[in-house]
Amino acid sequence: xxxxxxxxxxxxxxxxxxxxxxxxxxxxxxxxxxxxxxxxxxxxxxxxxxxxxxxxxxxxxxxxxxxxxxxxxxxxxxxxxxxxxxxxxxxxxxxxxxxxxxxxxxxxxxxxxxxxxxxxxxxxxxxxxxxxxxxxxxxxxxxxxxxxxxxxxxxxxxxxxxxxxxxxxxxxxxxxxxxxxxxxxxxxxxxxxxxxxxxxxxxxxxxxxxxxxxxxxxxxxxxxxxxxxxxxxxxxxxxxxxxxxxxxxxxxxxxxxxxxxxxxxxxxxxxxxxxxxxxxxxxxxxxxxxxxxxxxxxxxxxxxxxxxxxxxxxxxxxxxxxxxxxxxxxxxxxxxxxxxxxxxxx
Amino acid sequence: xxxxxxxxxxxxxxxxxxxxxxxxxxxxxxxxxxxxxxxxxxxxxxxxxxxxxxxxxxxxxxxxxxxxxxxxxxxxxxxxxxxxxxxxxxxxxxxxxxxxxxxxxxxxxxxxxxxxxxxxxxxxxxxxxxxxxxxxxxxxxxxxxxxxxxxxxxxxxxxxxxxxxxxxxxxxxxxxxxxxxxxxxxxxxxxxxxxxxxxxxxxxxxxxxxxxxxxxxxxxxxxxxxxxxxxxxxxxxxxxxxxxxxxxxxxxxxxxxxxxxxxxxxxxxxxxxxxxxxxxxxxxxxxxxxxxxxxxxxxxxxxxxxxxxxxxxxxxxxxxxxxxxxxxxxxxxxxxxxxxxxxxxx
DNA sequence: GACAACGGTGAGAGCGATCCCCGATCTCTG
DNA sequence: CAGAGATCGGGGATCGCTCTCACCGTTGTC
Numbered sequence: 001x002x003x004x005x006x007x008x009x010x011x012x013x014x015x016x017x018x019x020x021x022x023x024x025x026x027x028x029x030x031x032x033x034x035x036x037x038x039x040x041x042x043x044x045x046x047x048x049x050x051x052x053x054x055x056x057x058x059x060x061x062x063x064x065x066x067x068x069x070x071x072x073x074x075x076x077x078x079x080x081x082x083x084x085x086x087x088x089x090x091x092x093x094x095x096x097x098x099x100x101x102x103x104x105x106x107x108x109x110x111x112x113x114x115x116x117x118x119x120x121x122x123x124x125x126x127x128x129x130x131x132x133x134x135x136x137x138x139x140x141x142x143x144x145x146x147x148x149x150x151x152x153x154x155x156x157x158x159x160x161x162x163x164x165x166x167x168x169x170x171x172x173x174x175x176x177x178x179x180x181x182x183x184x185x186x187x188x189x190x191x192x193x194x195x196x197x198x199x200x201x202x203x204x205x206x207x208x209x210x211x212x213x214x215x216x217x218x219x220x221x222x223x224x225x226x227x228x229x230x231x232x233x234x235x236x237x238x239x240x241x242x243x244x245x246x247x248x249x250x251x252x253x254x255x256x257x258x259x260x261x262x263x264x265x266x267x268x269x270x271x272x273x274x275x276x277x278x279x280x281x282x283x284x285x286x287x288x289x290x291x292x293x294x295x296x297x298x299x300x301x302x303x304x305x306x307x308x309x310x311x312x313x314x315x316x317x318x319x320x321x322x323x324x325x326x327x328x329x330x331x332x333x334x335x336x337x338x339x340x341x342x343x344x345x346x
Numbered sequence: 347x348x349x350x351x352x353x354x355x356x357x358x359x360x361x362x363x364x365x366x367x368x369x370x371x372x373x374x375x376x377x378x379x380x381x382x383x384x385x386x387x388x389x390x391x392x393x394x395x396x397x398x399x400x401x402x403x404x405x406x407x408x409x410x411x412x413x414x415x416x417x418x419x420x421x422x423x424x425x426x427x428x429x430x431x432x433x434x435x436x437x438x439x440x441x442x443x444x445x446x447x448x449x450x451x452x453x454x455x456x457x458x459x460x461x462x463x464x465x466x467x468x469x470x471x472x473x474x475x476x477x478x479x480x481x482x483x484x485x486x487x488x489x490x491x492x493x494x495x496x497x498x499x500x501x502x503x504x505x506x507x508x509x510x511x512x513x514x515x516x517x518x519x520x521x522x523x524x525x526x527x528x529x530x531x532x533x534x535x536x537x538x539x540x541x542x543x544x545x546x547x548x549x550x551x552x553x554x555x556x557x558x559x560x561x562x563x564x565x566x567x568x569x570x571x572x573x574x575x576x577x578x579x580x581x582x583x584x585x586x587x588x589x590x591x592x593x594x595x596x597x598x599x600x601x602x603x604x605x606x607x608x609x610x611x612x613x614x615x616x617x618x619x620x621x622x623x624x625x626x627x628x629x630x631x632x633x634x635x636x637x638x639x640x641x642x643x644x645x646x647x648x649x650x651x652x653x654x655x656x657x658x659x660x661x662x663x664x665x666x667x668x669x670x671x672x673x674x675x676x677x678x679x680x681x682x683x684x685x686x687x688x689x690x691x692x
Numbered sequence: 693g694a695c696a697a698c699g700g701t702g703a704g705a706g707c708g709a710t711c712c713c714c715g716a717t718c719t720c721t722g
Numbered sequence: 723c724a725g726a727g728a729t730c731g732g733g734g735a736t737c738g739c740t741c742t743c744a745c746c747g748t749t750g751t752c
Contacts (some may be wrong), residue, residue, distance in 0.1 A: 027741085058738080062706095062737090067403075371732075402709065618702080
């Protein structure tokens, strides 16, 4: 409220006066220059430079009903610990997401607004912020498949794009990786490594991605002449991977290759193999999925299926801006091809 | 622009009509309730609930000249690689900063706007964004001491708070850790461990923090009866730590303890000790500074001096809001006490 | 040569909030 | 019970911008 010395920053009006034209003309020059005489354009530009004018975003937003910024929402399940942000930020995966998003948005002069939605209260705050017009839309990265936020966003009619397909069908755009193709990469790799008795640890089968990875793996193995592939269902956590590995070994002690549907479960599975006296990769080759931080911190480091995260993140941003431009646009889903990263575990 | 079906969201006017009062009264209720009859308050609240009203931030900002959001600027030197954001995000340090900032801002309904300023162009973009009123002020985390952004912000008269004291004096608020006290912790620890021939690798002595750590270490050692402490100057990088360690060993082959002024240099120093056949910590105890990701990824993990990063980050946010409220407020600097984290290297 | 068409410009009406200021009501005192 | 003071509510101006629309001069066409 105090505003004694700071000279009020120049407005369109001031620039118009300095250039000897009307506000409207200055506005035209500042924005997409539409039908303005080039002599006047120069005059306006000089006046802008002379006055040091910068447009006031609030005033602009008020009339355009756009803010020109987007929210980057990191959403988790409700059981997150207090150190939630730290964990997320430490994961290279999230860094890659941010990198991809920023890489796309920055040339367009857009900065992401960082929001966390790990509790019901936080989710409500995010929705309110979005409804208030703090951002034009949301880029949502969920750490859990059963995140309720996608549905809430869709119901509120707020433009949003998800990283990964939501567990329940929600009319909302998302980018995802081709899980089937990724699983096929793993299958082809294990077979190429000469493995004969190959099994898999799947994710929770109520998660679409987990089903797709399992189906893709089975199809690929069938194509390689292995119509039946033993499998154990896990829950995408390290402990569940541990248990699933135990079950698999109990039933198929002779296996020499495992495709584990995510790195975290693989991280849990490795010690189990070791305990059973099985060397990785000599006795059993292990392939994970995600190329998360777990993959590199494992011993041995994990061969895994890597998402083109940066590209996916950039596409999220592109999609979101498209939706902001054209609200009537139908939800879209863009699928990306994964790549195999070969490390010491296979 | 297209806006066919979406019913225009209710405005203050609508709520006022529904409640049978004036806009001003509704506004009073929505904001700090000042002198509004409680019966009317209830009526207004009901009307708000009934209409589903949410205030329009743009309109509010236009008159209050506040956005109610702050920028979190991650600033680097110009030589940063293209993968800049990824690297930063992977460092737990930054996660802790974000955690501290978010922890403070969230209860106040404020979301940080994420900006990167690793090139001159990016810096200009940040300044423009701030001048346009995209955020009320900036929280600046520099990865390099010689960052030009603090000065630019100060000159533009934009509210800002730095993490760590700037290399050159700039009239701007900052939080920092008590480097002298941290160095003293390291000194006390090494002495307590029974080390007798203690040396130190300092940071670049044109950086205030490096000078303070060296001075603090020397003072503390002097108090322990070691008036002379051998030292070698490094540049806060792993390679410089390596070279400094070589120099130290060449001159003082019998040393049994080293305080290295940051973890990165310590990371470089460890292999040198190993190459010289010196075991850590048995032959030489090593203490770092920062508790960065380098500290835990070292072999052995590093005993180090840890900043209370979360507290510092929260204080940054608090200071910034204070400056936004009271622009005439003088720059302040708040100093925090570090703590020693003992790991295997000492 | 007159009329239509069109590119270029300016005037003015908002966008949706805040807040100043004045008038109305209420309360308390002499 | 009247008047002063305090409290409370409403009207209206205002923030800085965009955008519609009307206007004007020029050019093209029949």
